[in-house]
Amino acid sequence: MIFSKIVVTCMRIGSLAPEVKVTQADIIYQSAIHFTPLISRTEIDLPALKTLVATEYALACFRKEEIATGAIIITGETARKDNAEEVLNVLAEFAGDFVVATAGPDLEGILAGFGAGAASQSDFCTGPVMNLDIGGGTTNAAIFVDGKVVDCFALDIGGRLIQFDFDSAIIYIAERLKPLLQALGLEFGVGSRPKVEELSCLTDYLAAGLIAVCRGVKVPEFIEELFIQHVHKRIAARFIMFSGGVAEYIYRHTECLTLEDVNFHGDIGPLLGRSIRVAFEKLGHQLIVPKEKIRATVIGTGTHSLQISGSTIVFDDAVLPLRNVPVIKINPAECADSGLCDIIRSKIQLHEPGNVAIAFAGIVSPAYSEIKKMAEAVVMATGSRQEPLVMIIEQDWAKALGQTIRIMLNGIKPVICLDRIKADYGNYIDIGKSIGQVVPVVIKTLVFKS
Amino acid sequence: MQEGMIRDIAAIEYNGRLTIDKPKDADSCVRLKKTTNARICVGRAGDRIKTETWLRFRADHAVAMDAVWSDVDESVIDQLKFYKIQTLAKDKEQYLTRPDLGRKFSEQTLGEVKKHCVMNPVVQILVADGLSSPAINANLADIYPMIVDGVRANGHQLGTPIFIKYGRVATMDQLSEALGACVTVLLVGERPGLATGESMSCYMAYESSTAKPESQRNVISNIHRNGIPPVEAGAQIVQLIDILLREKNSGVTLKL
Secondary structure, rough: OOOEEEEEOOOOOOOHHHHHHEEEEEEEEEEOOOOOOOHHHHOOOHHHHHHHHHHHHHHHHOOOOOOOEEEOOOOOHHHOOOHHHHHHHHHHHOOOOOOOOOOOOOHHHHHHHHHOOOHHHHHHHOOOEEEEEEOOEEEEEEEEEOOEEEEEEOOOOOOHHHOOOOOOOOEEEHHHHHHHHHHHOOOOOOOOOOOOOHHHHHHHHHHHHHHHHOOOOOOHHHOOEEEOOOOOOOOOOOOEEEEOOHHHHHHHOOOOOOOHHOOOOOOHHHHHHHHHEEEEEEOOOOEEEOOOOOOHHHHHHHOOOOEEEEEEEEEHHHHHOOOOOOEEEEOOOHHHOOOOHHHHHHHHHHOOOOOOOEEEOOOOOOOOOHHHHHHHHHHHHHHOOOOOEEEEEEEOHHHHHHHHHHHHHHOOOOOOEOOOOOOOOOOEEEEEEEEEOOEEEEEEEOOOHH | OOOOOOOOOOHOOOOOOOOOOOOOHHOOOOOOOOOOOOOOOOOEOEEEEOHHHHHHHHHHHHHHHHHHHOOHHHHHHHHHEEEEEEEOOOOOOHHHHOHHHHHOOHHHHHHHHHHOOOOOOOOOEEEEEEOHHHHHHHHHHHHHHHHHHHHHHHOOEEEOEEEEOOOOOHHHHHHHHHOOOOEEEEEEEEOOOOOOOOOOOEEEEOOOOOOOOHHOOOEEEEEEEOOOOHHHHHHHHHHHHHHHHHOOOOOHOOOO
C-alpha cells in the first residue's frame, strides 16, 4: 500500500483555455509487504484484509476522509479467487471513495512496467524496453517505446507454481503446468521431494521460453500454452528488465544446490530466478536493473493508474463516480457514415443494459456540421435509455460535443463528455468525481464477470 | 503532376520528415522532430543548410506574408449574415502602417451601426480580419455557430454579428460602447508565424470600454485545427460568457 501526494497544476495560467496536468507525484508512505490473507485456496479473508488496511492507514497517519482519490488493484492469482469482486467493492468503500477497483493481467503488466521504470527508460533510449514482472502465479510483461505501451501480455509463469512444505515436500502444483511437466518427463507430484536437477529442468525450460518471448521469436509449444487470454505481438526488446518477487533472485547471486536452498519461501521462485539469470548470462545479454522489483506493480499503480481528463469537458458530479462502464468505439469512417446512429445503436445493444461509454477517436478538429451530426446520432441512438450519456474523446473537443448534446437533451439526462482519454473497444472505464475542472479516469482491460 | 506546375513545398508534412543524409539514429531524430515545429534534424550541405530546408523556410514565410496581405472571403461572412463595416484604414497598406486607424471608426460608420444593429445586446459577437484573413476563412464557420447555439441555449440575447474589415482588437471597445453591450466577444486573425497562418484569437470583455485599460480583456489564443479546435474553443467561450455575465467583470481582476 502506498500513499502519494499528487500535484495537479493548471499549465496555461492567464489563458481562458486551461490545461490541467499532473506535474508531480511523490510517494509519501510505503507499507510493508504482506501476503494476501486467505481463508482457503479459493477465498480471501476479508476481515483480516480490512484490519491490515486499517493498520496501515494508522501507520501512515491518514484518515480516509483525507484521501482525494485512490486505486485498489487486485492482481495475479488473487484476482481469480471466488470472492475477489466482493472484497474489492467492500475495500473500495472502506478505504475511501475510491474510483478504481479491478485489473486484468495486461493492465498489471503495464503498471509494473511504469513502477519498474521501463516506461521512463524508453523515453531516454531508442528501441523497445520490456519489463517482465514475475510474481507468484503470473508473469506480466509490457513493452514500451517512447514512453508508450506497444504490447502487453501475461503468462502463467511464476514462483509459486510449485509449493513446498517445511520439509521441502511438494504440496501444490499448478494445473496449467502439468502438460509441460509430462512433456519434460518430470514425474514428481504432490508429496514427493524432487531433486534440484529435476526442478532446474523445469525452470530452465521456462527461462528459455521467456528469452524467446523477449527476442520476439517463436516460443516453444508448451510456453505458448501458458499465455493468458492472448499471445504477444512478437516485438523484439532491445532492453530488458525484470520486476516482481522473482526478480529479487534474478539480480542477486544465490546458491541453489540443495532443495533446502531452493525452498526459501516455500516455492520454486529462487530457482526460477537463478535459471533466468543464467540463461541471460549465457546469451551475453546485460539486463537493465529496474527501479523497483517486488513493489513495481504497487508503485506503478500508485503513480500511473489514474489519468486525468482534458480540462474543457462536460460532466455532472451528481452522477459520479461511475464504475466499470464498458466502452464501445466509433472510428472516423463510422463517424462519416450516414448510418452513424444505427452503428452506435447496434454497438450499444451488444452490451447488457446499463451504462455504456461511447468512445470517438481519430478526428483532430471536427467541423461544426460533424459535431451536430455526431450529437444527433448519439441522442437518437440512446433515446429510450435512462442512463447518463457518457462519451470519451481521444482528441480535444469534448466540450463542443457535450454542450451540443446537452442543448439537444434540454436536461432530460445527465451528460458526461470527456477528452484526452484513449479508450478501446473492450475496455472498461471508471470516472471519479471532479477535482477542479477535471475528472480522474481509470481505463481497465478487465472486470469481473457478474 | 500537371505540366508546367511546381510541387508546393509548403504542402509537405515536415513533422517527422528527416532530411539528414546518413542519420546515425534515425528513430531518435524523428522522435525529436515530433516534439517541436522547430527546423531541427534537417541535415546540411557543407556548412550551409540544404536547398530544400531553405526553400521550405521561404515558403512558410510566404504563407505568413500571404495571410497578412489577403482579404477575408466575403462569402463566409455573408453566409453567416454578418453586418459588414470598415475602420478608418482605407486599404491594407494603410492598415498595416497606421495601427491607430485600425482601431477607430468614423462617426458615420458608428451611426450606421446604431441604426442597423440590435441595441443593448447581452452578448455582442464581432469578427475582425486582424493580421490573418485565412484564420477567419478557416475557423469562423465552425466556431461561430457553436457560440450562437450555446448562448441561445443559456437564454442570453445576442446582438447583430458584425464583421470589421481592417480591424484590430481595440475596435471592440468603441463598438461595445456604441451598442451598449454587456459582454463583447471579438474573434480576430492572429499575427501569423512560421508554423501556421490560420490561428485565431478570441478576446472577451465585460462592458468593454475605451476608458478601460487593455487588462479588461480575457483571451483564448491558438484557435486552429492543430491548436484548440474551433468547435471546442466555441464551447469554452460559451461557458466564459456565462462567467463574465455572472461576475459582471473580466480581465485580470476576474478570478476564475
